[in-house]
Amino acid sequence: MIDKDLRTIRAEIERIDTLPTIPTILKKLLGVIENPKASLTTIGNFVSNDPVLTSRVLRMVNSPVYGFPGRISSVNQALILLGLNVVRGLLLGVSVFEAMQKAMLGLWEHSLGTAIAARIIAKRKKMAEPEEVSVAALLHDMGKVALSLKFPADYEKLLKDVEARSLLISEGEKELFDVTHADAGAWVAKRWNFPANLVEIIEYHHKPHLSKNYPMQTAVVHLADVLIRARGFGFAGDMLVPNLNQAAWFSLDLKEQNLKDIMLELEDLLQEAAEFILSDE
Amino acid sequence: MNDAVVVLSRDLVLCSILQRLVPGRQVICCKEEQPALDVIFHSMPRLLIVEIETKESRSISIINDLKSDPVFGQIPIIAILPDAHEMIAWDQLLTDDYLRRSDVERDGAARIELCLARAARIVEINPLTRLPGNITISRQIQHRLDGGEVFALAYADLDYFKPFNDKYGFSRGDEVIKMVGRLILNLVREQQPQGSFVGHVGGDDFVFIADIDTVEDISNNILSYYSQIVPTFYDADDRGRGSIVSVDREGKQRSFPLMALSIGIAHNRLRQFAHHGEIVEIAAEMKKHAKGKKGNACSIDRRTHVQKSGS
Amino acid sequence: MPSVTIANLRPGMKLSRPIVNESGMVLLPQGTVLSDSLIGRIENINIATVSIEGDSKPKKPLEDELAEIDDRFKMAADQPLMQMLKRIMKEHAEGMNQR
Numbered sequence: 133m134i135d136k137d138l139r140t141i142r143a144e145i146e147r148i149d150t151l152p153t154i155p156t157i158l159k160k161l162l163g164v165i166e167n168p169k170a171s172l173t174t175i176g177n178f179v180s181n182d183p184v185l186t187s188r189v190l191r192m193v194n195s196p197v198y199g200f201p202g203r204i205s206s207v208n209q210a211l212i213l214l215g216l217n218v219v220r221g222l223l224l225g226v227s228v229f230e231a232m233q234k235a236m237l238g239l240w241e242h243s244l245g246t247a248i249a250a251r252i253i254a255k256r257k258k259m260a261e262p263e264e265v266s267v268a269a270l271l272h273d274m275g276k277v278a279l280s281l282k283f284p285a286d287y288e289k290l291l292k293d294v295e296a297r298s299l300l301i302s303e304g305e306k307e308l309f310d311v312t313h314a315d316a317g318a319w320v321a322k323r324w325n326f327p328a329n330l331v332e333i334i335e336y337h338h339k340p341h342l343s344k345n346y347p348m349q350t351a352v353v354h355l356a357d358v359l360i361r362a363r364g365f366g367f368a369g370d371m372l373v374p375n376l377n378q379a380a381w382f383s384l385d386l387k388e389q390n391l392k393d394i395m396l397e398l399e400d401l402l403q404e405a406a407e408f409i410l411s412d413e
Numbered sequence: 414m415n416d417a418v419v420v421l422s423r424d425l426v427l428c429s430i431l432q433r434l435v436p437g438r439q440v441i442c443c444k445e446e447q448p449a450l451d452v453i454f455h456s457m458p459r460l461l462i463v464e465i466e467t468k469e470s471r472s473i474s475i476i477n478d479l480k481s482d483p484v485f486g487q488i489p490i491i492a493i494l495p496d497a498h499e500m501i502a503w504d505q506l507l508t509d510d511y512l513r514r515s516d517v518e519r520d521g522a523a524r525i526e527l528c529l530a531r532a533a534r535i536v537e538i539n540p541l542t543r544l545p546g547n548i549t550i551s552r553q554i555q556h557r558l559d560g561g562e563v564f565a566l567a568y569a570d571l572d573y574f575k576p577f578n579d580k581y582g583f584s585r586g587d588e589v590i591k592m593v594g595r596l597i598l599n600l601v602r603e604q605q606p607q608g609s610f611v612g613h614v615g616g617d618d619f620v621f622i623a624d625i626d627t628v629e630d631i632s633n634n635i636l637s638y639y640s641q642i643v644p645t646f647y648d649a650d651d652r653g654r655g656s657i658v659s660v661d662r663e664g665k666q667r668s669f670p671l672m673a674l675s676i677g678i679a680h681n682r683l684r685q686f687a688h689h690g691e692i693v694e695i696a697a698e699m700k701k702h703a704k705g706k707k708g709n710a711c712s713i714d715r716r717t718h719v720q721k722s723g724s
Numbered sequence: 725m726p727s728v729t730i731a732n733l734r735p736g737m738k739l740s741r742p743i744v745n746e747s748g749m750v751l752l753p754q755g756t757v758l759s760d761s762l763i764g765r766i767e768n769i770n771i772a773t774v775s776i777e778g779d780s781k782p783k784k785p786l787e788d789e790l791a792e793i794d795d796r797f798k799m800a801a802d803q804p805l806m807q808m809l810k811r812i813m814k815e816h817a818e819g820m821n822q823r
Contacts, residue, residue, distance in 0.1 A: 172603055199541075199591035203645045212638055213592065215599035298799065327645070345649075362813050364792055373796045376805050388808055395816045 134286055134308050141309055144282050145316050146323045150191075151277045152229035153184040154236050161185065165220050172211045175219060180207040181408060183243040183270045184277070185223060189214065190267075191324040192222055201325040205264045229281075235291060238367025239277070241405065243270050245365040248401045249356035252394055257384065259348065268333040269353045275317025275334070276369060279305065294370050301369030302338055313369075314338055340380035351380035359394070365402055417441050417456060418525070421449040421472060422464035427493065427517065431462060434522040446475055453485065460529055464493040464514075465506075473506055480507035487548065489532040491524060493517060541587055542594030544613035550620055553610050554689035557622070558681070565628035565680035565713075568696035569597065569635070571617040572704055576659035576669040581647075589646050589672065590617060596638055597621055604631045620696070625680045629713060632676045636709040639674045647671065675703040676711040683717045727773040733763045741775040786821045790814055 134141070153161075164170055164178045179185040186207055193210040194201050204210050211219055229236055250269035254262035280287035286308060294304040302312040309316075318335035329346045336343040336350050337357055343350035354377055360366065362373045386394075417439040420431050428442035441458070443449035453461065461479070463472045476492065479485045492508040494501070496515050510528050512520060537546045545553075557564050571593070578586035598611045601621050610622040623631055644652045651657045656668045677700025679692050686692040695714055703712040728737070735758055743752040743766065751769065752762070766774065793813050800806035 172599075198595065200588040200646070203588070203592070204642070205645075206641070209638065209642050212599050212603075213595045213642075215595070216603060300799070358809070362793075362796065362809055363816075364796060371796055372799050373806070373809070375800050375803060376809060378805060381805060388812065391809075391812050392816065395812065396819075399816075399820060 133310070134283065138310055141282075141311065142319055145278050145319050148278055148281060148320055150227060151184045151187055151274060152227040152281065153182065154240060155228050156237070157182060157184075157240065158226055158228055161223060161226065165223050172208075172216055172219065175216075175223070176208050176211050179211070179223070180267075180270075181244055181405070183240065183274060185226065186267060186270055187274055187324070188222060188226065189219070190271075190326055190330075192218070194325040194327070196325070202327050205267055205327040205330055207267065208263075229277075235367060235369075236277070236280075239273060239369070241366030242360060242368040243273055243366070244405050245360040245363070245398075245402055246270070246272060246353070246356045248405060249359050249394070249398055250353050252397050252401075253352045253356055253384075253386075254349075256390065256394065257348070257352065259352070264329065265333075265349050265352050268330050268349060269356050271317070271321070271330065272334055272337045272353055272357060273313060273317065273368065274320060275313030275315065276301070278316045278320050279309065279313055283309075291369060298372070299370065300372055300374055302374075304370075312338070338374065340377050347380075347383060351377075351384050354380050355384060355386075359391075359398070363395070363398070363402070365406075417452075417458040418460045418462065419443065419449060419452050419458045420462045420464075421446065421475075422462070422493065423466075424464060427464060427514070430517055431521065431525075434517075435525055446471055450475065453479070453488070457485070458488060460525065460532070461488050461490045462493060462525075463490060463508075466495060477505075477507050487532075487537050489528045491528055539594075539613040539615070541590055542598075542613045544594055544598065544611055544619075546612065547614060550610075550612035550614065551689045553612070553622060554692060558686055558689060558692070563625065563680070563682050564622055565625045565678055566692050566696045567621050567623070567628055567632060567676050567678045567711075568614075568693070568700045569593075569619045569621070569674060569676045570700060572673040572675060573669045574617045574672055576657060576661070577646075577672055580657050580659040585646065589643070592642060592646070593617070593619065593639065593674070596642070597635055600634050600638065601631055604634065620693075625682055628678055628680070629711065632678065632711040636674055636676065636711060640709050643672055643674075670708075674709045675700050675706075677701065677703050678711065678713040680714065683715070728776050729773050730763075730767055730771070733758060733766065733774060733776075735760050735763065738777040739774065740777040743769065743771065743774060745769065786818065789817045789821070793817060 136144075161178060161182075164175055167174075179189055189207060189210045190204065192198075193204045193213050198213065204213065214222070247266045247270035251262050251266040254265040259265060290304050290308055291301075293299075294301055297304075302314070305312045314335055314337060318331050321331045321334050329349060332343055332346050333350045333353050337353050340347065340350040340354040357368075358374060358376045361368055364371070418431070418435060418441070420428055420440060420442045422428060422442070423444050425442075428440070432440045432442070438459070441452055443452060452458065461476075463476055465472050476490055479488065480490065489509045490507075492506065492511040493514055494511050496513050501511075509531075510524060512524055537548055538544060539546050554566060571589070574586065574589070577589070594611075594613055597619050601609045601611050601623060605623050605627050608624070612620050614620055621631075647657065652671075656670050658666060658668050661667050677696045677698065679695035679699060681692065686695075699712045699714050703710040706712070737758045739752060739754055739756045739758070742750045742754045744750050752766075756762070758766075793810065797806060797810045797813075800810075
């Protein structure tokens with residue numbers, strides 16, 4: 133157990149006002165925003181592939197300064213409401229995560245992969261807002277960034293410990309902090325005035341049956357998370373597949389064949405995502 | 414708006430110093446209050462500089478009266494105070510800036526330019542959306558008409574805003590207004606960074622100015638984003654149903670659709686306007702036409718001329 | 725057609741565009757399959773990235789892929805739902821390998 137009580141941990145997590153990103157991604161981002169011809173659409177395409185930038189943009193647009201907190205959960209809508217000048221300034225202020233870059237790069241892939249999978253599932257389930265579900269999936273693990281940002285040495289040790297003992301990262305977090313990244317992510321999301329559905333999905337993505345108001349959206353993100361781990365795409369803190377929640381699975385009403393189709397549809401998009409991360413263009 | 418700077422002071426030396434400090438502008442010096450007010454009310458000067466000799470000076474009440482008026486409250490005012498003046502209760506003297514008499518020579522020019530620059534930036538902004546209001550809107554339109562520019566004027570407002578406000582309360586209504594203001598401003602700027610203009614007439618009424626060739630694109634973009642965003646301002650059950658139950662103007666309960674945005678567009682490619690009121694009227698008329706369509710809609714004026722009553 | 729930095733080049737990758745030097749002379753033609761020694765030579769040319777065909781990651785052998793799936797599922801062995809998921813993943817890996 134870490135030598136801090138829960139209130140202190142929560143207070144430290146909630147004091148976070150921006151998540152740091154990875155140097156390679158930041159380099160690409162600067163290329164995008166320093167281009168004087170960059171439009172909101174090109175910036176939007178970039179931002180919606182990155183959990184850190186997405187969280188930053190959503191935090192800003194949902195802040196009381198703009199006067200409609202807790203309303204906007206889509207990146208494109210957020211960018212239009214903020215305007216090009218604000219967005220440029222906002223993205224220039226992104227900080228860099230030098231430590232743990234390798235683990236974080238894997239988490240970045242995991243997040244993007246989950247977002248892609250969640251969008252595919254939500255579309256197949258003909259849900260009203262596949263975009264919203266996808267944003268929630270992109271951000272579902274932001275608590276991991278928050279925890280490792282506030283407790284870098286502890287978290288790095290945790291990663292090694294979890295690997296040696298074949299634990300899920302959330303099990304290790306629970307032992308060490310008495311809370312998991314799902315709690316930490318929800319604290320930050322709530323403090324940043326994210327819309328209620330994002331907060332709830334982040335909080336319950338490992339326990340989708342506990343989601344009161346957005347059970348379907350949460351179930352989709354849960355399944356997407358499990359599928360991406362099962363596929364071995366990216367690194368979410370451990371290399372194990374957590375159990376697929378029975379209740380969530382039945383509420384989604386999918387068949388084995390549906391999952392096979394989803395995996396096929398997913399594959400090409402994951403390829404593109406991996407190229408986006410690896411390439412230096 | 415006139416470019417003049419009006420100085421109200423009995424001190425002739427002060428007047429000549431100020432005239433020297435702002436060489437490019439017309440400086441009108443008035444020794445008495447009344448002639449000063451005449452000039453102000455007739456010419457709407459760019460800046461007013463008032464010397465306050467004592468705490469009892471009548472100039473104080475003149476400043477406060479001007480600042481309390483919605484139209485003339487726009488004019489920035491610099492007060493010139495005696496060197497030995499005690500602490501001032503600024504809520505009793507509604508000035509924008511001040512100078513000590515002995516600092517005028519040294520700081521006057523910079524303070525005046527700063528005050529003018531600040532005023533040019535704010536002019537009159539709507540406290541909700543921070544967008545310029547009617548005076549600036551009229552001036553923008555008239556300036557373009559006078560300069561022979563060809564342009565389009567769009568007028569936008571919300572249908573069923575009142576029942577929304579009645580059901581959810583004015584603070585959520587304000588949220589919607591702020592959202593629509595940001596949306597219009599950013600989409601207009603995004604698609605036409607140069608030469609465009611966005612203003613907030615008041616309530617749920619907005620106007621924007623853009624080139625005729627882009628105005629319909631901009632409008633359709635606004636409508637498309639608006640229709641995606643506005644449902645998030647409703648509670649989940651209302652959003653799902655696509656309607657709300659609220660009271661109508663007669664106080665009766667009935668069902669209303671989600672708020673729709675209507676945009677009417679007027680332009681001067683096919684006909685001439687001399688006065689800003691005329692083109693605003695056509696835009697408002699086209700907006701009425703757009704309201705007749707179902708949901709979010711936009712209508713552009715394509716007529717070459719209109720029958721004016723009595724002509 | 726991903727563009728890959730020199731540090732990320734692996735044997736087995738195939739050039740989707742020729743590598744040319746500053747004067748435009750083709751050093752390695754399009755379609756060249758990279759070997760360790762070729763990668764060593766590319767490192768000596770002053771270029772930042774190389775265009776590679778298809779996947780920028782070299783393909784893993786199928787056996788490795790299947791073993792990794794077993795490894796990932798080791799905590800959830802006897803659950804029917806997880807068994808199904810594991811089966812789907814293995815079939816998927818086999819299908820992808822044949823592509």
